[in-house]
Amino acid sequence: MPVRVMSYDTINPGDTRDFAVKLAQLEPSRISRLALLVKTEGNSDLNDFSREYALLAAEQTIRAHGGDSLLARSTFLFSTGCEGAMTPFGYLFADYDDPAATVPAGGKSLAMGCARSRSLTSEEIGTPAHAEITAATVRAAMANAGVSVDDVELVIVKTPVTTHIPAAAGKVNKRIPSSYSKAVASLGAGMELGEVDAAKIVQEVFDKDHAVHAKRVMSFSGSELDCVEIMLLANRTNQPGDLVVKTGFLTDLIDAPGYRNILRTCGCQLDEEGRAVDPDKIVAMMAKVGVSPDGKLRGKRTTMKTSHLDMDKHARATTSGVIGSILGSCRVFISANTVHQAPPGGGLCAAIVKIT
Amino acid sequence: MPVRVMSYDTINPGDTRDFAVKLAQLEPSRISRLALLVKTEGNSDLNDFSREYALLAAEQTIRAHGGDSLLARSTFLFSTGCEGAMTPFGYLFADYDDPAATVPAGGKSLAMGCARSRSLTSEEIGTPAHAEITAATVRAAMANAGVSVDDVELVIVKTPVTTHIPAAAGKVNKRIPSSYSKAVASLGAGMELGEVDAAKIVQEVFDKDHAVHAKRVMSFSGSELDCVEIMLLANRTNQPGDLVVKTGFLTDLIDAPGYRNILRTCGCQLDEEGRAVDPDKIVAMMAKVGVSPDGKLRGKRTTMKTSHLDMDKHARATTSGVIGSILGSCRVFISANTVHQAPPGGGLCAAIVKIT
């Protein structure tokens, strides 16, 4: 089944008008799976509830379009933080039954797979078991997409920071830091993809030995879930559709050539200023960027780790300038924190492009 | 007299160790004028005193090197806000008596001129008189530099937001907004440069008719001064030295070609990724960038005018990514707010480059 990728704008986190317009183009019964990848605005601090607000509003819209059954076939990744020149917006992915879609000349096109683990116990969270469960869920998502490890371009992981199981009397449920949960899940996903040695799935490596990292994984944590959720993008053989996805590395925050290489790999042309010649062909771009441990960039001091603003805000805003000057648009999905997803200070980016 | 341009790093706003090292390379008696152009870190809000701290520390260092007389020959422009990947640092400009310096082949090289107006009265501030005084001070700075209007590339204006003259009994001195003071001063400076029609120096235009703007002016306001100060950069005929300065426009926040054009005008080469081939030749880069009145960028909504962070922070951070991906360094002077200094949403940038 071909994957449709659309994008929609928002006036505020609770605004679903454009989302509803785009959703209306898809007949509910023909949507076998829906996935939303959304950047919401808000202060992106502890008391930012824009993500939860956006989710509640999106669920209402999906229910209005296809009832509880469509909602049950939906996966959500809402990420806060639209600093710099970023545009708050959403990507809508749908496995859509379109008999007219054909397999492209190259024989491969975009496929999507989703999977969800069982609930983690308070004891498991943040441990090697957490990583193993992530690996198993990636495996399930690959099966769901009908692809093998070599086909996979991007594994988007949602990982819990706490469990929702009522705590035992007199006890408080363990809550691990967001960064730590991403660390464990990234290593688990990387192991399944053959990028991380199974021997590294130990407490001593988690959020410590940052040289160990996955290569096609972006991890996000959520306090609202108690399980691991995977949304996987791959290029599948004999898949009908007109899209292809490619992922590549970024050496640091201002690695413009890194982004350009990814676009070239997808078949995009760049002009003599290094800008995409046909940006409309790029239907989605997802970047995850990091700050080096010493807070420096190319040997020079920055204030990213020593200001009143969290370093992720500096990183996202800076990246909006880098990508914006290549695409001519800051309406792309930019997120920060690449613990065990890239070498320290580095990042990764995936692009989904139309095959001409 | 040739102009020396050096740069120095800081560990915090009060750190002057590297500044002292650079200053030590100049013999006090041969410095006819010293000017500092510095980016300080801090929260860049009302209660950010990092600029005053940095100034106090710099004054101590200058006094230690050349006494009160060197301090009297010094001009300061400290600007807060190092968001994104920017490096806090300073540029040191000196008119330096160097008999070995020769006039370059092209016949022109960098010259500097400085001037200061008398104190403004509380009645004058924010009025056409304020603009006229700015114009006259620009004229004085041109005379000081020994250049004509056509030679001028950049006029850096420091303009007051209040007067320091004791208020009359029962009265409070007028205080105008920072943006308004920059507006008035920018128009005044632009008039002197022949870029702004004298008929536009009226209250109805100030911070209202944003289509009217100067072309080679960057304005900064300061609550610590009650007069207008000018630091002017130009290319003077028969000026000994090995530097040249050029200024150009930016259409918007992600106008990377705009920056590249300025570099090309200065004789810099760019590689196939649009990066400076020899960044060490660029001894200084000063950018001033703006956000469009509707807060959009290339037709897309941003949160720059609707977040808890002032739009200038978003703008500076974004620009650090744009420039950083061209120069391979974010150790450049980036400031925001271009009211009457560029078309709405646009900006300007000056580069000082070594003549090979």
Added chain:
Amino acid sequence: MPVRVMSYDTINPGDTRDFAVKLAQLEPSRISRLALLVKTEGNSDLNDFSREYALLAAEQTIRAHGGDSLLARSTFLFSTGCEGAMTPFGYLFADYDDPAATVPAGGKSLAMGCARSRSLTSEEIGTPAHAEITAATVRAAMANAGVSVDDVELVIVKTPVTTHIPAAAGKVNKRIPSSYSKAVASLGAGMELGEVDAAKIVQEVFDKDHAVHAKRVMSFSGSELDCVEIMLLANRTNQPGDLVVKTGFLTDLIDAPGYRNILRTCGCQLDEEGRAVDPDKIVAMMAKVGVSPDGKLRGKRTTMKTSHLDMDKHARATTSGVIGSILGSCRVFISANTVHQAPPGGGLCAAIVKIT
């Protein structure tokens, strides 16, 4: 019909579990009117959407309890900002058909009235017409409550900052500042209560002549509404119930005796430390506090108007300490900005107390 006043806790802005528990105690068919007065947490800046999130969640809960018809009988006042030691929570007011309720000995008890104006046009907003409409809506709310001006203790006004009517081609709807909208509405409500001279309902007074003010009005602005909404609290003759409401003035932010006077007026006893002896009798407390125009408190400089935090945050946090040390609880409704609702720098507070 007696007024029931309950309060409920929240775990986050979207949490309605305790609200649902309290609502379940009321039979939908016997609720003739429901009103929520809620403090939501969030950053309380431009990109704080916690209020909208809380509202969406509360609406779902009301609909689940009593359908769209109960929702149509509901009024909402959600206010952000829980700085200091404040507890995020909500008050639930209900006109509830309770045949067992009797008229208390004094003959008067708490009554509630609500009213909503027609939509304001873009031309009317911020003008004397806006104030007149507010006055008329207060009149309607008094009629709704069955009370006269002398019975009224508190008028809670919700006032628009913009209209939602589609703007004409090429035009943008007028948007006035939040403080200005509160100013206009407060004067209008005060006029209806006989506290503000009708001659003061002119543009020259709005948010300028702060000596003019209402005495029993708290105003809140909302970007989500295009009309004026009133929720009015009064003590009505022959009203069954066991609650009484009283409002009083505060001279400044630390006027603890002002709060104590209000409590004494309501019949509360205070101990030798000035604390409420029986805080459980105080079923609701609503304070609105202001910062003096020069930012000083009792002649001493504060940073309330010169810090990176909005002065309202400083004011609310300080007030949580003042009230908390009297009640032994910071679970009270504290809001800031008293433009035309109290003398400059002053405030007002209403308490609802059980008649023993």
Added chain:
Amino acid sequence: MPVRVMSYDTINPGDTRDFAVKLAQLEPSRISRLALLVKTEGNSDLNDFSREYALLAAEQTIRAHGGDSLLARSTFLFSTGCEGAMTPFGYLFADYDDPAATVPAGGKSLAMGCARSRSLTSEEIGTPAHAEITAATVRAAMANAGVSVDDVELVIVKTPVTTHIPAAAGKVNKRIPSSYSKAVASLGAGMELGEVDAAKIVQEVFDKDHAVHAKRVMSFSGSELDCVEIMLLANRTNQPGDLVVKTGFLTDLIDAPGYRNILRTCGCQLDEEGRAVDPDKIVAMMAKVGVSPDGKLRGKRTTMKTSHLDMDKHARATTSGVIGSILGSCRVFISANTVHQAPPGGGLCAAIVKIT
């Protein structure tokens, strides 16, 4: 030698005009020791340099008054954070040779003692050795003041978070969190005062077993020092002067009776509203307040630990309201974080009052 205590106002952190006026009242040769206890404004986050700025300005003023030798006899404790209604200001303490001073009737009055440890090595910092050094420095300060443990009312500790000794090649100096440094130092000082069992000076207790705490210690950390500094206040027998100091506990953030008890102990009268009858007799008040580990206050949720603002800001602002409503002034020294200085969630306060 009697202790003089004066206070001075500031217009901004670098303003020393009122400080200079107060200092001018003391003849340099008669000052045997000077100590400043100052609240500076600023954002109180990582990039707040207002404290360093204020210190640099104060040092210049002291040098201008009494040269480097007076500066060498000076001790500084600058603390940032003036949230709520607090007034930024400073207390000036001086051991001053005043032959006219007499021993008061009670036989005891305020004495001051100061001491400084050797530099800590990178290995010692944060360990039991750090606590032992703090204890020894308290001992030295008692000797300096000429008092015994029973006389001591307040020990103000300044404790390092890092060492300034150049790190070995390829190494970074250890930096411990501010809270941890305060924890270790508080336990060390408490041990010397007989309040903390020596068996508790172990890594397992540091910032973990919060039931263990000192009773007359306020700790502050500073990144600018590599040693422990003590400023100690006591009531000494046969000490000439007219001031007395007393310290007491606060059970939580809104414990107004706690503050009143301390004032009563000092001989202050309170009116029927619980306010100080003669606030001018209170020459100094220093409070240190904490937030309970679960972030609740009297069983109710607050947002102090779950907002975008650090909990210390909420705590200080709340306290300004509590103290302000007792003293009628918010020009007092309020600081937060009471790790091992009070029971969890509690605080302590010292008052210096004139003996009538």
